Amino acid sequence: MEKRVRLLGILFLIVTIFSFTILAEAKSSNALVIQTDFGVKDGAVSAMKGVAFGVDPEIKIFDLTQEIPAYNIWEAAYRLMQTSSYWPKGTVFVSVVDPGVGTERKSIVLKTKTGHYFVTPDNGTMTLIAETMGIDQIREIDENINRLPGSKESYTFFGRDVYAYTGARLATGKISFEQVGPIIKPTIVKIQYQKPSIIGSTALGTVPILDIQYGNVWTNINKDMLDKLGVKVNDILKVQIFKDGQLAYEGEMLFVNTFGDVPEGKPLAYYNSLMDLSFAINMDSFSSLHKIYAGPEWSVTVEKVKK
Amino acid sequence: MEKRVRLLGILFLIVTIFSFTILAEAKSSNALVIQTDFGVKDGAVSAMKGVAFGVDPEIKIFDLTQEIPAYNIWEAAYRLMQTSSYWPKGTVFVSVVDPGVGTERKSIVLKTKTGHYFVTPDNGTMTLIAETMGIDQIREIDENINRLPGSKESYTFFGRDVYAYTGARLATGKISFEQVGPIIKPTIVKIQYQKPSIIGSTALGTVPILDIQYGNVWTNINKDMLDKLGVKVNDILKVQIFKDGQLAYEGEMLFVNTFGDVPEGKPLAYYNSLMDLSFAINMDSFSSLHKIYAGPEWSVTVEKVKK
């Protein structure tokens, strides 16, 4: 009798531990968020997801975008900056815009101060994340252990063979951050770009990117800067946009909360979803209409019109 | 001894309840299905998914389409109607085609008589769902409680800050339908459109949408109507298509089950996957060849040719 109770107790303990282990495991996957310039017309992204799924069928895989323009490292950097803070701590981003694939650029995992992980070639992709989230630690991927078994002969698809594989193992807890590889200096390859500034009563900035789907023009002039200039909703802003220093657009527009605050077809200035100053035309494309595009050759000045 | 058995029993009970709670939770997520006009070239959709994943990592997120043409509320309405009945009861749809973002249009969750949920601005998006699935109840989203913490300053990305967040909380049971906000009148903003009808031996209808990928032309004339006209497989139909009342196409074609029932390059009439009358050319594009497109300006008449 005594024995049976003890046996039951022990059995109970074993089953409990075993169950919780399984439950814990089933719940342990962080998100794996993939960004590439591969497009989705072929099977490349699916091969990456297959490799990740093969690591652990409970993995949660998402797309950031696969439509980064080919080789455009700047846009890769921007998209990571735009979205990563909306994913929880622990999320593992794999970003593969890698014109130097197979050459001597480093393959790294960067852990930010916010607890997000970025698996990527160190080629400028981390430029903006390093500034906004801060670098906690960088490890270089040890490809002797963190590489899809049997893929040694392939030199041109690190996205599948190294980055997806390593990202999936990290996201699912199959390896710890420490097991990625050795710590290296917490410095990254950076893309140079013009930071925004205030001169007198004028804000100066660039057009880092377009809101392509609608043709809205985003700047890197943020709310703090306009607050300093005393800009408030319903002020009129004088806006000049330059390409390589040549005036490409000049106009005045209302600063409002949202598109519908001006009539259809009228221009507006507003804060985009990152709280950066942007220009749009309600129900039309500012970019197409005024032939304004994005990149380092584009600059912007903004000042408040005295009423 | 007696005590130990009792202790074991109690422990057993606790572990059991705890396990089932976890199991129940792990299985409680309905699908969250997202539709927007954002495209997937930037990070907007990924930010929405990140917010949803942050609500509960066990959430099941799917795309309806992110390729609704910009501002096209009619097409948003049609795609919901086309697909939602193929998703099980309890599925939460988030539809963000929102040219009036940040203005006074209402943000609602509509529950249908079929038990599906739709999170959307009330701007016409619900036109066809209201007719096909029926309105059970509408609640206005209380943005004081159902808004991503810390997003109050952003006026232009309700898709991320309100709709994805609220949809995810509803799909995962973090809030009940009641907690969305107050019940409002069960009426929605409707897009006006021409309903199909029968006059004599002729069916009249419109071209609500194209099957874009193949250039097939879909009408809103359904099987019931053609049954009334006595149309059967292998009948010949006389078809006229008008743009703004002007004849744009006239021809006779075989009414068949499927494309391969006519030779390549020949026109056919058939029921599409929604059992609506459609026109196609086997292995070619009816739309491109005859320059027929979709929208309220397009109308159709069909009659059976006497043999």
Next chain:
Amino acid sequence: MEKRVRLLGILFLIVTIFSFTILAEAKSSNALVIQTDFGVKDGAVSAMKGVAFGVDPEIKIFDLTQEIPAYNIWEAAYRLMQTSSYWPKGTVFVSVVDPGVGTERKSIVLKTKTGHYFVTPDNGTMTLIAETMGIDQIREIDENINRLPGSKESYTFFGRDVYAYTGARLATGKISFEQVGPIIKPTIVKIQYQKPSIIGSTALGTVPILDIQYGNVWTNINKDMLDKLGVKVNDILKVQIFKDGQLAYEGEMLFVNTFGDVPEGKPLAYYNSLMDLSFAINMDSFSSLHKIYAGPEWSVTVEKVKK
């Protein structure tokens, strides 16, 4: 006392079995990987996923690509060959490029020797998989039992009504492979294509497909063949590309591991991610620059230049 212990033991057993059943079920889903030529601008793919999710909410659904060019069975075959080995054993692929939908072509599930499953019309889609993975067994789908309930009247969306439904039931273990339908002869409809060969010191092959995103030209000449010709990294290759037997490109290029091994703007020969010989221009598009495309009319000869 004795009774209570026994009762506790029995209860314990029941709960344990029940828990493990749920746990086992929760973990039993293989991946369902979908490929179509539907595009993602409308709701067709989402309807398929809704049907699959309705079969079991724990199903893991992934895209291979939905962007196969309309009716292009060859490309469908190639994409399956390109990716399927990167997904684990047990994965169920649903491929719907089906110009003959609703006609007499067979609907099959092919099990490969590697333990992967392919749900597809038997129209040539299996050409390359049959060669690379080997046919273990083919079953014809019994549409009387393996069809979405209530979909009998629809003849034009087998992808949703039959293939997604059957694939989902197979992936989640709702049916066994045996329950798909009767075994048929292990032969498939094959697309004829030119196999690569060696004549003297020259390798002959075709251009089965482009790496579209970057404009790289892939051949079906593999590493084994070039090994036989003694080709090594840093050899110079003489490459001729023909369209319908007419010379379309002639040039010499370095054979290297990866793009960055030649200067920007220079051509290179390399092994792609499938270890097939490919041609590219570092940071440019070989296909656009030299107007080389893919398909049965394109052929290639390669030989090593004596140093």
